[in-house]
Amino acid sequence: MIDCPVCESQKFESLFALKGSDVVRCSDCDTVYVPSPLPEVTNLYQSQYFSSKEGGQGYIDYAGEFQAHAKVFHRRFEKIEALKGGTGLVLEVGCALGHAGAVAQKRGWDVVVTDISEFAVQKATTDFNLKGFVSPTGKVPVRANTFDVITAFDVIEHLSHPKEFLRSLHGALRGHGLLHISTPDVGSLSARIMGRHWYHLKPDEHLVYFNRSSLKTLLENCGFEILKMESSRKTLTLRGVLQRLRRYAKAAVDVSLKIFEVVGLADKEVSFLSGEVEVIARKLLPATTPTEARPTRCGSEGILDVVVCANCEGPLKQVSEAEIDCQSCDSTFEFDEGVVNLSRYAKRSLRKAVGRLS
Ligand SMILES: [Zn+2]
Ligand SMILES: [Zn+2]
Numbered sequence: 001m002i003d004c005p006v007c008e009s010q011k012f013e014s015l016f017a018l019k020g021s022d023v024v025r026c027s028d029c030d031t032v033y034v035p036s037p038l039p040e041v042t043n044l045y046q047s048q049y050f051s052s053k054e055g056g057q058g059y060i061d062y063a064g065e066f067q068a069h070a071k072v073f074h075r076r077f078e079k080i081e082a083l084k085g086g087t088g089l090v091l092e093v094g095c096a097l098g099h100a101g102a103v104a105q106k107r108g109w110d111v112v113v114t115d116i117s118e119f120a121v122q123k124a125t126t127d128f129n130l131k132g133f134v135s136p137t138g139k140v141p142v143r144a145n146t147f148d149v150i151t152a153f154d155v156i157e158h159l160s161h162p163k164e165f166l167r168s169l170h171g172a173l174r175g176h177g178l179l180h181i182s183t184p185d186v187g188s189l190s191a192r193i194m195g196r197h198w199y200h201l202k203p204d205e206h207l208v209y210f211n212r213s214s215l216k217t218l219l220e221n222c223g224f225e226i227l228k229m230e231s232s233r234k235t236l237t238l239r240g241v242l243q244r245l246r247r248y249a250k251a252a253v254d255v256s257l258k259i260f261e262v263v264g265l266a267d268k269e270v271s272f273l274s275g276e277v278e279v280i281a282r283k284l285l286p287a288t289t290p291t292e293a294r295p296t297r298c299g300s301e302g303i304l305d306v307v308v309c310a311n312c313e314g315p316l317k318q319v320s321e322a323e324i325d326c327q328s329c330d331s332t333f334e335f336d337e338g339v340v341n342l343s344r345y346a347k348r349s350l351r352k353a354v355g356r357l358s
Pocket of ligand 1: 008028
């Protein structure tokens with residue numbers, strides 16, 4: 001049982017039960033959340049999450065929506081660049097198949113991507129030649145004061161402890177670095193009209209539903225100042241829109257989709273308010289903080305320049321083709337085709353005694 005993830009109040013009213021989970025609203029700040037989340041299933045985010053024929057959880061054909069996604073991400077990075085005055089080193093958290101990272105790289109950013117899904121990071125780094133690492137859930141083990149910008153699109157609603165997560169992003173930002181997040185807005189028109197049928201309500205995946213005011217409170221409590229907060233506009237093909245509506249009326253959607261394919265309209269792009277809110281916030285620093293001089297790109301070591309040990313935050317060193325060792329504790333991480341996996345580790349001392357852990 002967790003307290004309100006924003007204000008820690010223990011007072012709430014039950015809204016409804018959905019897919020075996022209770023959904024409640026905090027009586028003090030109106031954040032909607034799942035107080036007893038089912039055990040976090042990282043397996044959910046393996047390959048079938050991004051391409052499932054039935055479209056139950058996740059996406060039906062995420063990769064096929066690249067062009068439409070790219071429009072959304074170009075708009076977001078345009079806004080970031082306008083506020084920052086150019087490009088720099090960006091960390092894309094919750095990178096999925098790397099579409100946002102690819103867009104940023106194309107616009108001239110030095111990009112590092114991360115996700116809790118090994119499948120997603122491998123695909124993102126291979127398809128788009130990005131640098132990446134696999135994160136443990138809710139944690140981003142990177143060097144402090146490193147990134148100019150961190151983006152986390154549709155991530156915080158998946159976490160039971162968004163405060164810890166945002167504080168760690170705050171530490172990873174350099175100087176007055178910028179954070180761009182997007183998340184469902186439970187105060188949006190679509191949420192208010194659709195109630196328990198709102199398409200963002202998925203208590204087995206989305207554990208917290210912010211409104212604008214609770215999101216602002218949360219960010220300010222984590223050391224950020226809000227620069228911009230606005231409704232999110234998404235672009236999708238008609239095929240993508242229909243696939244998302246399939247959970248409401250499967251047969252009708254399948255028929256419409258066939259018709260659209262036949263008359264050649266399925267690839268037509270439409271733009272609409274998605275019931276999500278986008279925020280760009282700036283890291284606040286005490287006035288006396290000295291600004292640390294750091295390289296603005298990932299250097300010769302690539303990904304090893306920015307990641308740290310997931311257990312102790314110590315420096316990491318590559319010791320063989322497939323292994324990265326922590327220099328401060330006993331942990332060893334897997335290195336696979338340029339991707340460090342920080343979600344699993346082995347103890348070197350144990351391995352020596354009992355043989356290789358897998
Ligand atoms: Zn609250
Ligand atoms: Zn360590």
